[in-house]
Amino acid sequence: MLREGAALFALVIVAGCGSSAANSDSPPIERHLVYEKVVAEKGIWIADADGSQPRLLVPDAERPVISPDGKWVAYVVDCFEPGSSDCDKAYVVSTEPGAKPRLIAERTGWAKTWSPDSKTIVARRNDALVRIDVESGEEATVARGEFWGWSLSPDGKQIVYASAQELSSEHFAGQKIDLFVTSADGSADAKRITDTGDSAYPVWGPKSIAFAKLISYNGWGRHEIWRVQPDGTGLSSITGSLARRFLIQGCVGLVPVDWSDDGRALLAAWSCEFSEEPVSVDLETGESRQLPEGSHAIALSGDGRFALVASNCCADPAPEEARVLIAPYPDGESKPVARGAVDPSWNR
DSSP, rough: OOOHHHHHHHHHHHTTTTOOOOTTTTTTOOOOEEEEEEEESSSEEEEEESSSEEEEEEEEEEEEEEEETTTTEEEEEESTTTTTTEEEEEEEEEESOOOOOEEEEEEEEEEEEEEESSEEEEEEEEEEEEEEEETTTOOOEEEEEEEEEEOOOOOOEEEEEEEEEEEETTTGGGSSEEEEEEESSSSSOEEOOOOOEEEEEEEEOOOEEEEEEEEEEEEEEEEEEEOOTTSSHHHHHHHOOOOOGGOOOOOEEEEEEEEEESSSSSEEEEEESSEEEEEEETTTTTTTEESSSOSEEEEEEETTTEEEEEOOOOOOOOOOOEEEEEEEEESOOOEEEEEEEEEEOOOO
């Protein structure tokens, strides 16, 4: 998971969940889809990556995130209020049937990111990003500050994060927020790679780091998607100026969500007050198109062919109306794979 404005809600769910290719020497990856059911038999459910063969994994648990190798699910219990990223306890559980959960952290904000090797998790605790070793539970502080998203490099050795240098009650619009890169274990000094005070929500892909850049449109701030290299060079726009349909009141533009493994496809979200609608981005033309269905963009499959999205209308939706869907990317008819379900995650 981290949100004081509309754009941050999606990144609580997905911040840093970019795809990464498996090492050919590694054990075979187990492909799964997980989600939280909020009706009937509540808890975390696991299914094949296409949504088939679902089964209850952990009852009465929330906000699952599958590890890249598909062998672990991290989740939380006793979150303080709906939409809050502050939860009492964090656990991991094997995806094998009958596995017993194991406590790995307490009082940790659960905007979480698995490392590509599935051995550690980066999460927020108060004003710090902490790296948690899944096996031992040992923690290391990676960075301190007020964070507006983070993402691990594809090799897991570095992390990019957005941090506010000047705080303001006006949230993003009144703060000076830039991107920083440091080692994933916190052992190196952070390097600032943007210096304009308008850069946040980074997603580290195989070729560059995508991020949201706040641009003024007739006096109103709207996010465009830009890119930069990890050393701060190569700063350029991906989406260019936003189309008029993305400028309506109550919405703050586009934010990146996930890259395909080869860096040729980018899933974005149109960030509005109660939704983060999935958007495909053409990296050659910058054209941005809404996917036909879904209120929240979650993740892109490694091959860039499918998007995982959630559909959950309004400020206070009825639980039975929540759905998890798989959408062909960049367009096509979505397939509902779970009903009465929220907070999906996959490693497809």
